[in-house]
Amino acid sequence: MARKVDKSATKKRAWTFTEFAKRVGYAPFARQREFHDSRAKYRLFGGAAGPGKTKALLYEAIYQAHLHPGVDTLLMRRTFPELEASLITYFRRDVPREFYEKYNETKHVVTWLNGSTTRFAYCDSESDVYRYQGSEYLFIGVDELTHFTLKQWQFLTSRNRCRIKGSKPCMAGATNPGNIGHAWVKALWVDRAPAPGMDRPDQYDADDYEFIHATIRDNPLFKDDDAYKKTLGQLPEALRRAFLDGEWDVYAGQYFDIFAPSRHTVRAEQVQLDPWTPRWISIDWGFEHPSAVYWHATRADGVVVTYREFVQNRLSPRMLAAAIAERSVDRLGRTERIRDVFLSPDAFAQRTADASIAEQLGDGLAAAGLPRATPADNDRVGGWMLMYQALEADHWLIADHCVRLIENLPTLVRDPANVEDALKCDGDDPADAARYGLKSAPDPGRAPAEVVAAGRVTAVDPTSRAIWMRKFAGEEERRVAPVVPRRWRPRGW
Numbered sequence: 001m002a003r004k005v006d007k008s009a010t011k012k013r014a015w016t017f018t019e020f021a022k023r024v025g026y027a028p029f030a031r032q033r034e035f036h037d038s039r040a041k042y043r044l045f046g047g048a049a050g051p052g053k054t055k056a057l058l059y060e061a062i063y064q065a066h067l068h069p070g071v072d073t074l075l076m077r078r079t080f081p082e083l084e085a086s087l088i089t090y091f092r093r094d095v096p097r098e099f100y101e102k103y104n105e106t107k108h109v110v111t112w113l114n115g116s117t118t119r120f121a122y123c124d125s126e127s128d129v130y131r132y133q134g135s136e137y138l139f140i141g142v143d144e145l146t147h148f149t150l151k152q153w154q155f156l157t158s159r160n161r162c163r164i165k166g167s168k169p170c171m172a173g174a175t176n177p178g179n180i181g182h183a184w185v186k187a188l189w190v191d192r193a194p195a196p197g198m199d200r201p202d203q204y205d206a207d208d209y210e211f212i213h214a215t216i217r218d219n220p221l222f223k224d225d226d227a228y229k230k231t232l233g234q235l236p237e238a239l240r241r242a243f244l245d246g247e248w249d250v251y252a253g254q255y256f257d258i259f260a261p262s263r264h265t266v267r268a269e270q271v272q273l274d275p276w277t278p279r280w281i282s283i284d285w286g287f288e289h290p291s292a293v294y295w296h297a298t299r300a301d302g303v304v305v306t307y308r309e310f311v312q313n314r315l316s317p318r319m320l321a322a323a324i325a326e327r328s329v330d331r332l333g334r335t336e337r338i339r340d341v342f343l344s345p346d347a348f349a350q351r352t353a354d355a356s357i358a359e360q361l362g363d364g365l366a367a368a369g370l371p372r373a374t375p376a377d378n379d380r381v382g383g384w385m386l387m388y389q390a391l392e393a394d395h396w397l398i399a400d401h402c403v404r405l406i407e408n409l410p411t412l413v414r415d416p417a418n419v420e421d422a423l424k425c426d427g428d429d430p431a432d433a434a435r436y437g438l439k440s441a442p443d444p445g446r447a448p449a450e451v452v453a454a455g456r457v458t459a460v461d462p463t464s465r466a467i468w469m470r471k472f473a474g475e476e477e478r479r480v481a482p483v484v485p486r487r488w489r490p491r492g493w
Ligand SMILES: Nc1ncnc2c1ncn2[C@@H]1O[C@H](COP(=O)(O)OP(=O)(O)O)[C@@H](O)[C@H]1O
Pocket: 026, 027, 028, 029, 032, 048, 049, 050, 051, 052, 053, 054, 055, 056, 219, 221
């Protein structure tokens, strides 16, 4: 459809940013100006609350809409109430009425005098973003980018196009650290590396990304507002560092805020497990999403060690069983003694052909001499709590080659609807699988009978040790009452 273009507003030469800002009555702060001046394809105005990120994003979209007549620009926020309270409010409050042709209240689309548009949009659910499938935008700005998933961002980048010769499609995000998108946003802009789960990591080009780091001190309005700074200063440490200083290594709402790789991980070579140490496996089944598999064992001192990881998608249940069997061998190539295999409960309901995923997987495991899978305990809140307490008490260690799990744990955030739970999000399969492993183990904190028995065996040659072991283990099994030790009990017991 041909669009009405006001020729008088279509000049030979587009405004420079300074000219534009003057006309629209916007006086950017120094850090905002740095953001507007960036030539990067994807820029991020990131950091603390209050430096003027939202306002800068709004004016960037308006400026881009004035670079060429008849182009579309898009501004997004995760939910409509947030969109209305921020971007739309600023637009109505700050942009002079004579600057635009019309504003469509229902569609939330501004038409500028040159026929270009700026659409205010939101996407409540993950898939809402596909509403913009048929459209192309010269500029897309996403406010509070960490409220979005990597998938949504990747989809939006595919809509960032413009047919006009010489135009430069680009996108920008504005955000505080934290929330579900923290990890991927931090990877792309702060660590300058491909994000885990990216479609084509080899195509990541760090030059496309620029991070303009702003803190509360970059907004002169707040700089001298001691009351405001005092309020922020009284926040808990992690929140304060995230909100006041815009630090990306800590953030609000993080579930495992005590997780520290230096304290909770152990070099894989140092995980010395005796052959008789009982081991168990936990699996979060997935096909499009990866299946995540962990191997655990309880050390003689009662510490649970998650010592092996396997994460991969698009494996059939039988292929997954084969992959698990192939890996269930110790350093000397001996088949490990796996006591249990705990599998995500949904795999027992899901069927292909006439057998459930669990049955097919079980057949494969049984054929390799491993136990068939039993349904994992899916008490989410109880499971996360148990993991938290185990980390807190140094009763859970993760071998350092379980990289996906070590990456995943710090990214879990509390669910605002139920703060005891972690928010479900894409890529949390490793954490779910580990949770199944810790929560389903019958009594992970108790040194198993075999291990206690091992302490009593004094013989050194392997054959006599094995004979004595069997004898003592039987005795210990009968002797040790199945009580959950204090340290393993959830708080409040
Ligand atoms: N260049 C500016 N000139 C005047 N006021 C500004 C400017 N930039 C931001 N503000 C005001 O500062 C406050 C915080 O800005 P906002 O964009 O909401 O910050 P953030 O999104 O970083 O939290 C708002 O009241 C906003 O109107």
